[in-house]
Amino acid sequence: MTVSLANLLAILTMAAATYGIRLAGLFIAGHIPQSGRARVALDALPAAVLTAVVAPMALATGPAETLAAAITILAAFRLPILAVVAAGVLSVVLLRLLLG
């Protein structure tokens, strides 16, 4: 149970970079107009970011993952999140078995 100086420095640098980004969002927000195009863009942001995060897995991995992603989205319109995650994981396991 030790902490090496080099590892500590790396962790602190990562922490500073990450919190700096989180704070930067707060400061930028004060300068974004609350109506018009900037508002439309910000309103679209949550769905756009979440989709972008999963896109390589959903679209650029294989047919099993792409199909499972489609099933997950359909399930998400009807089921609570935990059931959606279960449906997604189950379908990817089955589809990987079926499609290799």
Next chain:
Amino acid sequence: MVKPAEPSSRADTALADARAGFLLILPAALACVPFALILGAMAAQKGLSPLEMALMSTLVFAGGSQFVAVDLWTHPAPWLALGFAAFLVNLRFVLMTASLAGKLGHFRGWERAVIVFFMADENWAVAERRAAERLLTWPFLLGMIPFFYVNWLAWTVLGTAIGSAFQNPAAYGFDFAFTAMFLALAVGFWNGARTGIVMAVSAVVAALVSIAIEGPWYVIAGAFAGMAAAVLMPQTETTPA
């Protein structure tokens, strides 16, 4: 007594808010467990101690960047490269906290600074979802954030301590759990066909960029493409079928 007396109604509201926060983050917290264990196992292989993992989860608290950093870790730690990798992977947070800031207007400045320290993808998405329907409150945030934070910390440290038990997440489909959860959260923002177009544009651009360019640039590229699509679409309330 069936109905609460008037003086206790504020406490009841607070309790209901805290409960709602806890229940909304619970699925995400559970989905994090296998990833936290895998991250810990990877870190143990790279020679990181449980205490070092505890520090990283406490201070950085951003799963994606922790995975990338542990993957890049060598001895002695290339701190500048690791810091820059964390910067790139977490660059999306600037968009996320900028969006959330508009829903935190009723908090003091230092409170906003504290809240965004704890914002990762999952609890940010839950906070945004909640803010779309009600005002965010401290009880709601306190029902959600400490549990989610300690959950990640505890399982990453445990993973580092027990090492290599979880090596192949794909074998059980666990690698897809985050994908499923983020898709479910994204659908939570569904607001008609417009949202579908935003998601489709974001997905295609992000996938193409992830193939073309090494590194986590695809998140920023996809996010901006989706936002651009929203701006360029006709701004009418009724959407064509």
